[in-house]
Amino acid sequence: xxxxxxxxxxxxxxxxxxxxxxxxxxxRLLGLAVLGSAVNLAVLVxxxxxxxxxxxxxxxxxxxxxxxxxxxxxxxxxxxVVIGFVLTxxxxxxxxxxRERVGTEDSDAIRAAEPPPVxxxxxxxxx
Amino acid sequence: xxxxVLTPLLVPLATAILxxxxxxxxxxxxxxxxxxxxxxxxxxxxxxxxxxxxxxxxVALGDWPLPFAIxxxxxxxxxxxALVTAILGxxxxxxxxxxxxxxxxSPGLHALIHGLLASVGAAxxxxxxxxLYVWFELMLVTALGLLAHGGAARxxxxxxxxxxxxxxxxxxxxxxxxxxxxxxxxxxxxxLAGAGGVPxxxxxxLVIAFLIKAGAFPFFAWLPASYHTLxxxxxxxxxxxxxxxxxxxxxxxxxxxxxxxPALFYEALGWVAVVTMVAGVLGAAYHxxxxxxxxxxxxxxxxxxxxxxxxxSRAGVAATLFFTLHNILAKAAxxxxxxxxxxxxxxxxxxRTGGLYAGRPLLAVLFLVSALSLVxxxxxxxxxxxxxLVRELLLEGRYLWGATALAVSALTLYSMAKIWLEAFWKxxxxxxxxxxxVPGLVPAYVGVSALAxxxxxxxxxxxxxxxxxxAAASSLRISGGSAP
Numbered sequence: 001x002x003x004x005x006x007x008x009x010x011x012x013x014x015x016x017x018x019x020x021x022x023x024x025x026x027x028r029l030l031g032l033a034v035l036g037s038a039v040n041l042a043v044l045v046x047x048x049x050x051x052x053x054x055x056x057x058x059x060x061x062x063x064x065x066x067x068x069x070x071x072x073x074x075x076x077x078x079x080x081v082v083i084g085f086v087l088t089x090x091x092x093x094x095x096x097x098x099r100e101r102v103g104t105e106d107s108d109a110i111r112a113a114e115p116p117p118v119x120x121x122x123x124x125x126x127x
Numbered sequence: 128x129x130x131x132v133l134t135p136l137l138v139p140l141a142t143a144i145l146x147x148x149x150x151x152x153x154x155x156x157x158x159x160x161x162x163x164x165x166x167x168x169x170x171x172x173x174x175x176x177x178x179x180x181x182x183x184x185x186v187a188l189g190d191w192p193l194p195f196a197i198x199x200x201x202x203x204x205x206x207x208x209a210l211v212t213a214i215l216g217x218x219x220x221x222x223x224x225x226x227x228x229x230x231x232x233s234p235g236l237h238a239l240i241h242g243l244l245a246s247v248g249a250a251x252x253x254x255x256x257x258x259l260y261v262w263f264e265l266m267l268v269t270a271l272g273l274l275a276h277g278g279a280a281r282x283x284x285x286x287x288x289x290x291x292x293x294x295x296x297x298x299x300x301x302x303x304x305x306x307x308x309x310x311x312x313x314x315x316x317x318x319l320a321g322a323g324g325v326p327x328x329x330x331x332x333l334v335i336a337f338l339i340k341a342g343a344f345p346f347f348a349w350l351p352a353s354y355h356t357l358x359x360x361x362x363x364x365x366x367x368x369x370x371x372x373x374x375x376x377x378x379x380x381x382x383x384x385x386x387x388x389p390a391l392f393y394e395a396l397g398w399v400a401v402v403t404m405v406a407g408v409l410g411a412a413y414h415x416x417x418x419x420x421x422x423x424x425x426x427x428x429x430x431x432x433x434x435x436x437x438x439x440s441r442a443g444v445a446a447t448l449f450f451t452l453h454n455i456l457a458k459a460a461x462x463x464x465x466x467x468x469x470x471x472x473x474x475x476x477x478x479r480t481g482g483l484y485a486g487r488p489l490l491a492v493l494f495l496v497s498a499l500s501l502v503x504x505x506x507x508x509x510x511x512x513x514x515x516l517v518r519e520l521l522l523e524g525r526y527l528w529g530a531t532a533l534a535v536s537a538l539t540l541y542s543m544a545k546i547w548l549e550a551f552w553k554x555x556x557x558x559x560x561x562x563x564x565v566p567g568l569v570p571a572y573v574g575v576s577a578l579a580x581x582x583x584x585x586x587x588x589x590x591x592x593x594x595x596x597x598a599a600a601s602s603l604r605i606s607g608g609s610a611p
Contacts, residue, residue, distance in 0.1 A: 046308050
């Protein structure tokens with residue numbers, strides 16, 4: 001089980017890095033989202049994977065039964081998933097709005113915030 | 128009385144909600160926003176006084192036993208930074224309420240500002256590693272809102288670049304937390320410091336993630352790519368605070384929780400700091416846009432702060448804290464002055480401005496105080512900050528690092544002299560009457576004057592704050608240091 005999760009994580013990291021290095025704006029953002037999922041998997045693997053009994057204390061008991069799952073990584077991943085979802089959604093809305101304004105999806109060609117210099121010595125004149 | 132620890136988080140959060148509820152009523156929104164900022168200032172001041180007496184004030188949320196509860200704890204380090212955050216918050220809200228930023232103010236702006244203050248304040252007082260990650264994410268979300276706020280192509284472009292590089296940082300942070308948790312089963316910072324068996328690679332990953340947040344070389348590309356698109360009050364908030372949270376996190380990691388990290392880490396951090404200082408100041412020397420110059424100086428000064436941590440000594444950490452407290456206020460003052468200067472001259476580019484010394488002498492004096500303090504000229508706060516840092520560097524035998532720090536100061540002076548000559552000394556090239564009265568600028572002047580006065584006052588009497596920094600460093604887990 002752990003081996004499968006680890007291999008999946010590695011595969012997701014590879015896919016994420018590949019997509020992130022693409023010139024296309026949307027592929028890059030998709031790559032970041034995939035990388036985020038890979039890291040979430042890593043958090044899950046870092047906890048105890050394997051035991052599946054619900055981590056609920058029996059009445060009067062002070063400790064969990066031996067085969068209980070570890071609930072904490074799942075809580076952590078849930079938090080990370082929510083934040084990751086928000087950021088991904090925001091990033092894509094942002095990218096669509098940006099594409100409308102500059103008319104291209106080539107992220108190397110988008111220089112709206114940093115116009116390329118025309119003079120070899122001095123930076124371009126700003127407002 | 129442990130409840131005060133929650134105020135750096137709860138007061139700005141409550142203010143943000145109230146401001147949102149106020150909706151379209153602009154006057155009410157402004158009163159609430161300023162009231163919230165002042166309340167935060169009072170609460171953090173009370174917190175610092177309490178911490179000064181007790182040493183450490185902590186609250187375990189949800190009444191769970193430690194280390195399972197999420198703990199919020201303020202020591203002198205966190206409380207002093209939270210206080211400076213609140214001071215900066217008041218100055219920023221004051222300028223936002225002045226006419227320094229002529230763009231119409233959208234209803235959500237004050238809520239975003241207070242959201243940012245809440246996440247920064249909470250990051251300073253949390254004692255839980257995963258909780259720290261959450262505050263970094265909230266900081267990122269509110270910062271994105273503020274960056275995209277303008278809505279033009281350059282704002283969105285800057286916002287997207289900021290997002291992509293920052294998300295990479297938070298992903299590395301989360302991965303590092305996963306490794307640390309996997310190795311120790313702990314997330315509470317005090318428990319982590321006690322638990323052994325953390326692989327050095329996890330600590331390295333943690334530090335790299337925080338260095339991305341701090342804007343250290345070679346991870347600072349997000350900072351000069353985005354900061355110059357912000358309106359002046361928000362720019363002061365970003366330039367003053369955001370990268371310093373990353374520095375604080377590095378300090379908390381290598382100076383407190385993992386103070387026993389391999390010596391190689393500190394050595395590497397020192398060289399990263401040296402290159403950061405040089406790269407930042409050279410970037411600033413190239414630019415002519417006031418906002419870009421000051422943004423690159425943010426990078427440069429992060430290098431100084433990291434140098435103190437790289438000394439791996441109590442005195443070094445104390446110097447870093449003292450320097451950081453100064454830098455947040457002086458840098459913010461300069462960025463707020465840039466906003467007023469833009470309002471008076473109509474331009475940010477130094478080649479198009481001028482005449483501020485003749486037209487606005489008070490602004491010129493405020494700029495001189497803040498700029499010379501940033502350079503490190505006595506008798507200002509910045510002199511003591513650089514003096515204590517360079518003194519430690521030399522005492523520890525780090526002559527090359529110390530010499531670089533001094534050389535970078537000279538280049539900082541060059542940048543400030545350039546701004547002074549171009550924006551203040553020479554006449555306005557467009558022949559504009561720079562001294563013409565602008566209605567509604569008084570709140571901006573009040574905020575900037577308060578910051579400049581603080582810089583001057585601490586410069587004349589640095590004893591109390593130096594003692595506070597030393598006490599803060601001695602309550603951390605860092606030991607050693609051969610300096611007397």
